[in-house]
Amino acid sequence: MEKSLMAKTHDMEEREERFILVAVQTDERDDTRQSLAELRELVKTAGAQVCDVVIQNREAVHPGTYIGKGKIEELACLAAQYDADGIVCDDELSPAQLKNLEEELNCKVLDRTLVILDIFAARASTSEGKIQVEMAQLKYRMSRLAGLGLGLSMSRLGGGVGTRGPGEKKIEMDRRLIRDRIAQLKSELDEVVRHREVTRQQRKKTSMPVAAIVGYTNAGKSTLLNRLTDADVLSEDKLFATLDPTTRELVLTDKSRVLLTDTVGFIRKLPHHLIDAFRSTLEEARYADIIVHVVDASNDDMERQMEIVYDTLQELEVGDKPVITLFNKCDMLDMTDSSAKPRDFKADKTVYISAKTGQGLDEFEEALGDILRGSKVYIEHCYGFADAGKIQVIRQYGQLMSEDYTADGIMVKGYIGKEYLDRAGLSSYLKKEDNEY
């Protein structure tokens, strides 16, 4: 990780902060263990230590205190025993739960959302990322200001996990100031979104198809982009290494070009404030022509992670697009028994790869080329000189390979999406068998 705010804070402190993780296991949840393993990684990524884990079996989360009275007492003893700085609950706490737990335990009380926000705050590097994180943090604080006396409570808590980031100094502002700041950030963000929209439009003009690399955090998305394009994106064994989308051009074997975009990883219980704030970043997938779904095939929790990725895509209203699923990290698996190979029935194509060793990447590029060609049809037609409008449609929405002036008109060769055939006045000229559409 780069020298971050976090590292700085910790240099100043004598020791890393220590937390006890707390989760409630209900009948409805079957992934408490994995979710806690992930929370442990999140806390470590945020620069703190985990000293113990406490799980309470309950029919439902306690509405006032998250866990029951007996468990709170047990936690208080444990916290004293470990000299822990606080606890981290595995669900987003309501304002009341947060306040009550703080009062009962008299230590720092964090939740999963705060830890994720904290990591994002330390990692955001572009102005867009910073605005997005600050906005998410302020919204989170804002919803917890009610009756919390946050000024007092935060100064008692001091620095460390859950208090960092661009919002740090602003935590103690009153509600009105926070509201003003949110409004200001929102207008800055609108500006950024407009800019992004312009960039997207420009990209469209180059008529290069866009493939968005999506997947669970730590699946290997950045490693894949680096491997394919020398993109030099930070990749590491930490959650949320990537916050800002990076786009690079990839030239396929048939010489066609495609833009590959690396995106923010998904995670279970991705805080809603973050989804809202990062919508323009996360939405890269929405404007892509094709989705490349990277899965960490070496992770026991792979199936659930894939589900979460598809759910998040749905939440982001990423419509029906072709999906190539890449089962990554195959270098760590024994793939000789083909019946043990993982499958993704939602994908149009599945490839087994290792972004680390390069295994399977030729097959992936081939699959990418096939799908991209499949969505476009080849055109070769001589337009009259008066057909400028039609040629403009091809220029704008397709790939114009050549444009030669002849005595009869303009000979145009290229590719265009099937959906634009009518607008380019071409449908009647195409022979179905030529293009297999």
Ligand SMILES: Nc1nc2c(ncn2[C@@H]2O[C@H](COP(=O)(O)OP(=O)(O)OP(=O)(O)O)[C@@H](O)[C@H]2O)c(=O)[nH]1
């Ligand atoms: N063994 C093995 N490790 C891999 C492979 N691909 C990626 N990794 C490792 O997995 C970790 C995460 O890789 P990243 O590329 O940062 O993952 P990411 O999906 O971009 O993660 P976020 O940006 O955090 O969402 C790193 O430690 C990589 O070295 C692979 O094919 N094999």
Ligand SMILES: [Mg+2]
């Ligand atoms: Mg990454």
